[in-house]
Amino acid sequence: MAGSLKNPAYRRYLLRTIPVAIGYIAAVLLASWLIPDHAPATPLTIAIALVPGLVVLGWVWAMARLLIELDDEYLRLLEVRKILVATGVTLAVTSIWGILELYTDVPRLPVFFVFPLWCLGLFVGQLVNRLTLGDGGCR
Amino acid sequence: MRNRLKVLRAERDWTQGDLAERLQISRQSVNAIETGKYDPSLPLAFKIADLFGLAIEQIFRRD
Numbered sequence A: 001m002a003g004s005l006k007n008p009a010y011r012r013y014l015l016r017t018i019p020v021a022i023g024y025i026a027a028v029l030l031a032s033w034l035i036p037d038h039a040p041a042t043p044l045t046i047a048i049a050l051v052p053g054l055v056v057l058g059w060v061w062a063m064a065r066l067l068i069e070l071d072d073e074y075l076r077l078l079e080v081r082k083i084l085v086a087t088g089v090t091l092a093v094t095s096i097w098g099i100l101e102l103y104t105d106v107p108r109l110p111v112f113f114v115f116p117l118w119c120l121g122l123f124v125g126q127l128v129n130r131l132t133l134g135d136g137g138c139r
Numbered sequence B: 001m002r003n004r005l006k007v008l009r010a011e012r013d014w015t016q017g018d019l020a021e022r023l024q025i026s027r028q029s030v031n032a033i034e035t036g037k038y039d040p041s042l043p044l045a046f047k048i049a050d051l052f053g054l055a056i057e058q059i060f061r062r063d
Helices: A008-034 A043-069 A073-103 A111-133 B005-011 B016-023 B027-034 B042-052
Strands: none
Touching (some): A008 A043, B005 B016
């Protein structure tokens, strides 16, 4: 989300998201290793599978804190625009794919991919910022 | 909205970085305001006006 790190709010964001990103990847890999394919939903499998989900909540919290702590209104605008674009991209892709799933036999899109898709949308938002304002984010 | 920020800054021989430091905002913000890509909030407009010792309408004008 952030560029380079003159603003302390971006530095704090990075310090929060690096461990969260590592934790997310580790938790997904661990859950994939511990839980066999098509395992029944028992308290144990649910508990293991919930770990990556809780890590995602940490990421959402870090992004919320960034918006709260950014004291520069223009930089905050850039971040809010990225989030709006990401949300729009996610709604567009999932809604269209959902309708395709409803009426045709296209492959099912697991809900798991919604968050990675939204993160990809943040990069699209950064690109939109660069193209429209000439500015991607913090420097 | 048009503004005279660049002129006022040049009169004082300030860089965008100098102005940003005085306003406690990023240099990117100063650049975005100067080039008309971003209109500042009212509190920031007052801060800019106070820094130059002018009224807001002496710095910012309608297109």
